[in-house]
Structures are given as C-alpha cells and as structure tokens.
Amino acid sequence: MNPATSPLIDRFGRRHNNLRISVTDRCNIRCVYCMPENPEFMARHQLLQFEEIERFVRIVVPMGIDKIRLTGGEPLVRRGLPDLVGRLAGIPGIRDIGLTTNGILLAPLARPLWDAGLRRINVSLDTLDPGRFLELTRRTGVDQVIEGIMAAKSAGFEPVKVNAVAIKGTSEPDIVPLARLARENGLELRFIEYMPLDGGTWERGKVLLAEEILEILTREFGALIPVADPDHRAPAADFDFADGGGRIGLIASVSRPFCMSCNRIRLTSDGRLRNCLFALDETDLRTLLRGGADDAEIARAVRDSVAAKWEGHEINSSRFIQPGRLMHSIGG
Ligand code: SAM
Ligand code: SF4
Numbered sequence: 001m002n003p004a005t006s007p008l009i010d011r012f013g014r015r016h017n018n019l020r021i022s023v024t025d026r027c028n029i030r031c032v033y034c035m036p037e038n039p040e041f042m043a044r045h046q047l048l049q050f051e052e053i054e055r056f057v058r059i060v061v062p063m064g065i066d067k068i069r070l071t072g073g074e075p076l077v078r079r080g081l082p083d084l085v086g087r088l089a090g091i092p093g094i095r096d097i098g099l100t101t102n103g104i105l106l107a108p109l110a111r112p113l114w115d116a117g118l119r120r121i122n123v124s125l126d127t128l129d130p131g132r133f134l135e136l137t138r139r140t141g142v143d144q145v146i147e148g149i150m151a152a153k154s155a156g157f158e159p160v161k162v163n164a165v166a167i168k169g170t171s172e173p174d175i176v177p178l179a180r181l182a183r184e185n186g187l188e189l190r191f192i193e194y195m196p197l198d199g200g201t202w203e204r205g206k207v208l209l210a211e212e213i214l215e216i217l218t219r220e221f222g223a224l225i226p227v228a229d230p231d232h233r234a235p236a237a238d239f240d241f242a243d244g245g246g247r248i249g250l251i252a253s254v255s256r257p258f259c260m261s262c263n264r265i266r267l268t269s270d271g272r273l274r275n276c277l278f279a280l281d282e283t284d285l286r287t288l289l290r291g292g293a294d295d296a297e298i299a300r301a302v303r304d305s306v307a308a309k310w311e312g313h314e315i316n317s318s319r320f321i322q323p324g325r326l327m328h329s330i331g332g
Contacts, residue, residue, distance in 0.1 A: 004299040007064040010275075010309045014262055019065045021053060022269040022331025023084065024073040028104055030138040031126075033165055033198045034327040037138060042329075046270045050080070052289045054087045056267065059295050060302055061093040065265075069098040069120075071331040073269065076105040082116040089117025098122065100163070100332065104141045106148025110155040121152050122161040122190075127174040128181060136170070149187065159188040161249075166191045166208035175216045183245040190236050190249035196315060197277070197327040210252035214239070217248060224248065259312030265305070266331055273302060275309040277330060278323055 008016040026041050027034075048056075057068065068088055075081055088097055098120035099113065106123065113121075125145050127133050133142040152160045164171070164178055175191070182189035191213045196202035217224060217239075224239035227247065235258045236249030252258075259276075266274040271286025283305045288298050314320040323330070 003303055004059075004296055005062040008060075008265070008303065008306045010306050012260070012309075012311055014260070014309075015064065016263050016265050016306055017064050018067045018069070018264045019057070019060060020069045020071055020264060020266045020331055021057075022072050022267065022329075023047075023053075023070055023075045023078040023081065024269050025329040026077050027072065027074040027102070027328055028077055028139070029074070029102055029141060031102075031165075032136055032138065032201075033167065033194055034332070035329075036199065036326075039326070039328065042270050046286075047078075048267075048269065048271045048286060048289070050084045050087060052271065052286070053084065053267070054091070055289065055295075056285065056298065057088055057091055057094070059298050061091060063299065063302065066093055067096040067098075068094060069100060071100045073328050073331070074102050074104070075099060076101050076109055082109070082112040082118075085113055085116040085118045096120065100124065101148075102137075102141075103145035103148035105144075107144065107151040110148065110151040110157070114155040114157065119157070120161075121157045122163050123149050123152065124163045124165075125149070125178070126164045126171065128177045129174065132170070132174065146181075149185070153185070159186065161188045161190060164189065164191050165194055166213055167194045168206050168208040168212075171208050172216065175213055176220045179217060179221065179248060182248070183241065186246065188247055188249065190251055192251040193254040195253050195277075195327075196320070196322045197330065197332075199326050200322065202322070204254075207254050209255045210237070210250035211255070213250060221245075254315055257312055257315065265302070268325075268329065268331055273305050274330065275305045276313060277332070278313040278315070278320075279310075280321060280323055281308070 030037055097118055099118055100122045103123040126136050130142050149160055194207050222242050227238035227240055236251050238247055238249045240247050272282035273285050274282050283301050
C-alpha cells in the first residue's frame with residue numbers, strides 16, 4: 001500500500017472523498033447561531049495562501065479527494081476567490097467544486113466564479129423578512145442575498161441551492177415563505193437542524209426538527225413525496241412537492257445524524273485539518289506546509305487524522321462536548 005495514493009478509509013470503513021476548505025473566518029454578517037457580535041478574527045498571515053491550499057489539494061487528490069466545497073466564514077470576503085476556484089478546477093482529478101455563501105456579495109461575483117469553473121452554489125438564507133433577518137444576522141442585507149441568488153441563476157448555476165437553519169421558536173414563520181420563493185424560482189431549498197457550534201447558547205429544545213418542518217410544509221402544500229436517494233452519503237433527505245413544484249431537502253444533523261456515511265474532512269482557514277465538524281483535536285498542517293515538510297509527510301498527517309476519526313459526533317449523548325471553535329472558524 002502506498003500511503004500517498006491509497007484511499008482515505010477510516011476504522012469504520014468510511015471512504016473520504018470530500019474536502020471542505022474554509023478560506024476565511026471573517027464574515028460580513030453575524031448570524032447568532034454561528035458567531036458572537038465581536039469575534040476575534042485571525043490575523044491575515046495566519047490564513048493559508050492560495051498557493052498553500054492548492055498544494056494541499058494536489059497532495060490529497062491521489063488519496064481519493066475529488067470533491068471540494070469552499071466555505072468560511074464568508075468565502076466571498078476573501079479577495080480573489082475566483083482565482084482560487086480556477087486553480088482548484090485546474091487540478092486533474094477534481095470533479096466537483098462547490099461554494100457555500102451568505103449571498104451578500106454574490107451578485108457581482110456569480111459570473112466570475114462560474115467562469116473560473118465553479119459549478120455548485122449554496123446560498124444561506126433563513127428568512128425573507130427584513131426584521132427577522134436583522135434579528136438573526138445582526139445586519140441588513142436580505143435584498144442583496146436575493147439579488148445574489150438571481151445573479152447565480154443567470155450565470156448558469158443549476159440548481160441554486162438555498163440553505164436555511166431551522167431554530168424552534170424563530171424559524172416557523174419563515175418555512176412556508178422560503179418554500180414559496182424556492183417553488184417560484186426553481187431553487188432547491190434545504191433546511192438544516194440547528195447544531196451546537198455557537199459557543200454555548202444552543203439547547204436541544206431550540207432545534208426545530210426535520211419532522212416538524214415537514215409537518216409545517218405538509219399543512220401548507222399537501223403531502224410531500226420522499227425522493228429515492230441516489231447518493232446514500234448525501235446528508236439531505238429530499239422530498240418533492242406532489243404538484244411538481246420543486247424539491248425540498250431536510251438535513252437532520254441532530255435528530256438523525258448521518259455520521260456513518262460521512263465522507264468529509266475539513267481544512268480550516270488557518271490550515272488545521274479536522275476529521276469531524278465536532279472534532280476536539282486538529283492537525284496543524286500549516287506548520288508542515290510552511291516548515292518545509294515534503295508531500296509524503298503531509299499525506300501521512302492527513303492519513304493519521306482520518307485514522308483517528310471517531311464513530312460519530314455524540315450530540316445525542318451525555319458525552320458530547322461542544323468544540324472550542326465556533327462554526328465560522330471551522331467552516332460549515
Ligand atoms: N458564510 C457562509 C454561509 O453562511 O453560507 C458559509 C459558512 S456558514 C458557517 C456554512 C453553513 O453553516 C451556513 O449554511 C450556515 O447557515 C450554517 N450554520 C452556521 N451555524 C450553524 C449552526 N449552529 N447549526 C446549523 N447550521 C449552521
Ligand atoms: Fe457568516 Fe455564514 Fe456564519 Fe452567518 S453562518 S455568520 S453568514 S459565516
């Protein structure tokens with residue numbers, strides 16, 4: 001077995017082909033479930049440079065990584081992002097590059113990103129109501145997000161996916177309006193259960209469960225039809241509206257964890273490798289990348305991290321410990 005080219009399979013038989021790269025921990029809004037009002041951001045020299053990210057990806061592709069998602073913080077606040085997309089799209093073996101964004105800066109960037117080779121886009125939007133947008137993000141900008149979604153459609157992204165975090169006692173009035181927006185504009189809407197990555201305000205009682213969301217949708221639109229899953233490792237359970245008016249995804253990260261089909265590893269913007277969103281340990285790749293380590297040494301560090309991956313995140317057990325890093329600094 002050549003450690004630099006054999007697949008990244010962990011102790012539980014999970015094969016990892018999916019790398020999420022956070023390009024910054026900064027953001028132009030302040031979602032309450034993701035970061036505090038005044039977070040301490042990393043200094044710029046701590047962030048991996050595009051050359052370093054590209055080198056890392058070239059090292060992990062022979063180990064089976066073929067799918068990348070760029071995230072953050074807000075990835076579009078990182079200057080020159082289309083340049084990074086172009087570099088990654090040019091790496092033989094990468095077959096899929098996606099981006100998750102809050103959409104605020106998307107309108108002018110949708111076309112340059114498409115031209116650079118980006119083909120999948122997820123825009124996060126929890127509400128269409130400006131007052132609730134302000135409450136949830138502590139900033140304004142819902143119109144810019146909608147403009148960004150429409151610009152992404154015009155640029156060629158198909159489908160544009162919209163992600164909404166679902167919080168009990170907050171999100172209920174937003175579910176139907178978001179579903180209408182999706183139905184009217186051919187968007188794929190996915191609701192994500194609220195996860196404990198916010199530094200301690202999360203409580204189980206604040207999770208609006210996937211089944212409760214489904215109930216709200218069913219009351220308004222009639223029964224939804226479960227879609228047979230072509231990719232058993234995809235986290236969303238999909239449902240079609242019976243009238244053919246589109247598709248909704250439910251990501252039940254808390255109530256029905258999909259850890260046993262997890263195929264992801266994560267690179268933080270400061271070059272730490274995390275084998276789980278909820279990992280308590282990280283591997284410091286930046287020191288290796290900047291300290292003269294050769295490719296084999298970096299490949300070995302990745303392999304060791306995957307080998308140490310635990311079975312699941314344990315949110316539903318008393319053993320669960322919330323990681324010290326918040327969502328914006330991990331890269332969701
Ligand atoms: N800024 C970009 C955005 O908001 O799309 C990318 C980074 S953000 C951390 C990635 C995704 O994580 C977003 O869809 C966001 O709504 C989601 N997210 C953030 N905190 C979360 C939490 N505590 N539980 C569930 N999802 C969360
Ligand atoms: Fe920013 Fe995304 Fe976190 Fe909201 S969820 S604060 S947009 S990084």
